[in-house]
Amino acid sequence: MESLYHQTNKQIQEVQSLMGRLENTDRQSVHLLENDLQVRIDQIFSHLERLEILASKEPPNRRQNAKLRVDQLKYDVQHLQTALRNFQHRRYSRESQDREREELMSRTFTTNDADTSIPIDETLQLNSNLNNAHRGMDDLLGSGSSILTGLRDQRGTLKGTHKKMLDVANMLGLSNTVMRLIEKRATQDKFIMIGGMLLTCVVMFLVVKYLG
Known part of the structure; x- marks a missing residue:
């Protein structure tokens, strides 16, 4: 060893x-x-x-x-x-x-190198598409805002109309059945308005999520 x-x-x-x-x-x-x-x-x-x-x-x-x-x-x-x-x-x-x-x-670099011109063209096209998409989103959001404002105004109008109809009905002494029909129609109109507002919000959310 x-x-x-x-x-x-x-x-x-x-x-x-x-x-x-x-x-x-x-x-x-x-x-x-x-x-x-x-x-x-x-x-x-x-x-x-x-x-x-x-x-x-x-x-x-x-x-x-x-x-x-x-x-x-x-x-x-x-x-x-x-x-x-x-x-x-x-x-x-x-x-x-x-x-x-x-x-x-x-390696020799030139300003007209095809390897550089193609990515630049693609980048410009991508920027143009993004700008168009952003403008479309702005228009869509503006339209949605106008719709929501209109729905709120309609709700206020319906409430005022409902109140006036009740006052007129009381003055004319209409029957209870007619009064219930008026109230039922007002309730239906209210649900329709709320459903329209919710549908508009869902559409705007989907547009922002998938196109934003």
């Missing part, structure tokens, strides 16, 4: 040394160095699996210490693996940004 332990520890130190060269390696060679590091790290993990088996077979008085030494090596190599992946992620991000920047700089 001691021989394999020292061999693995030496490999970890070599990987640590190579990791320090990543930042200064040119773009053409960095892929090769990354691959070499990954191969070395995989080999270290393989050795650690063997070391864990050997540590479990150590005598009881040495087993705990052997496991601690293997765990330390495992921690070191896991740290190196994470560092390599972080470097690769940063490199991928930089290369992607460089490509996007080059594509943006190499």
Whole structure:
């Protein structure tokens, strides 16, 4: 076990040394160095699996210490693996940004570019349609307001007419049956007016909800 332990520890130190060269390696060679590091790290993990088996077979008085030494090596190599992946992620991000920047700089923009004129035309048409819809909504709301005002005026007129009819009936001494008929008709007219107001409100609500 001691021989394999020292061999693995030496490999970890070599990987640590190579990791320090990543930042200064040119773009053409960095892929090769990354691959070499990954191969070395995989080999270290393989050795650690063997070391864990050997540590479990150590005598009881040495087993705990052997496991601690293997765990330390495992921690070191896991740290190196994470560092390599972080470097690769940063490199991928930089290369992607460089490509996007080059594509943006190499693109030629013109004022008559069809790709830009079509969305502009569509936007103008959409704005025109929205303005027309808003004007239609304003007209509809104005009409609804006028209808409600008219219904309120009619209600006031009906109440006044009802009162006058009762006064006239009292003066003429009409029968109770005629009086009840007059009151029934007034009640019906009241319900019709309320129903018309509610229907108008529902229509206005639906228009605002689905066309607003």
